[in-house]
């Protein structure tokens with residue numbers, strides 16, 4: 001049953017355009033949040049060959065938050081995620097992880113993509129263990145077993161990716177990303193390629209993982225229902241260049257607000273274009 005979110009009174013990001021009143025949360029309420037910024041973007045922009053794709057964006061993601069980012073295709077969602085992951089530098093501004101500037105990918109930020117991108121020559125266990133290469137063997141074995149249990153893949157430990165269903169592949173990718181105990185999990189439309197049933201199950205599972213591990217989640221989606229029910233907070237982007245048009249806690253009439261924000265931004269762009 002949904003229950004009120006005790007974190008609803010936390011200070012949200014600095015670019016709040018509109019916030020819902022704390023309402024009944026659609027997500028479980030027991031995930032940890034410390035109030036410290038896990039990720040912070042200050043005046044961040046990204047330009048690709050003279051074409052602005054994102055920003056300026058100011059955003060604070062407190063540790064323990066489950067933030068979803070929603071917006072239409074091309075508005076800059078993946079660009080935002082890749083800047084936080086450290087795959088690309090911002091054109092201007094600063095991205096901070098745990099208070100330190102991001103200068104490239106790092107083990108404190110795990111990434112899960114829409115396509116699981118598993119190593120086809122490795123088993124599920126081998127894929128999960130990949131990021132633990134430098135850990136002692138016993139610790140690695142223990143961590144892999146823990147993650148197999150956490151993601152319900154115990155029976156699939158020795159299987160290769162081609163022997164798995166789509167949902168199992170994505171679970172293995174999530175387990176691999178969680179293996180080095182990242183503080184932040186970055187997910188780029190991770191359930192976009194799954195059928196509706198598997199997708200719903202995976203949504204439940206990621207909520208449980210978030211609650212159990214305390215990891216901060218940044219979850220990209222273009223699905224308004226997913227965005228407004230999965231996490232604790234939603235930002236809507238419009239663009240390019242991607243700008244935050246709404247920043248709100250999950251709960252209440254959020255779906256309608258997100259849809260209105262996206263529609264209004266699209267009308268404004270259409271008006272400006274001609």
Ligand SMILES: Nc1ncnc2c1ncn2[C@@H]1O[C@H](COP(=O)(O)OP(=O)(O)OP(=O)(O)O)[C@@H](O)[C@H]1O
Nearest residue numbers: 048053071072073074075076077078079080222240
């Ligand atoms: N490597 C790149 N080089 C040039 N332009 C790019 C590059 N990556 C993204 N863009 C452009 O930046 C803008 C934002 O793209 P981005 O992929 O971030 O959007 P998105 O919201 O994630 O889209 P989708 O939902 O379709 O994945 C788009 O106009 C896109 O064409």
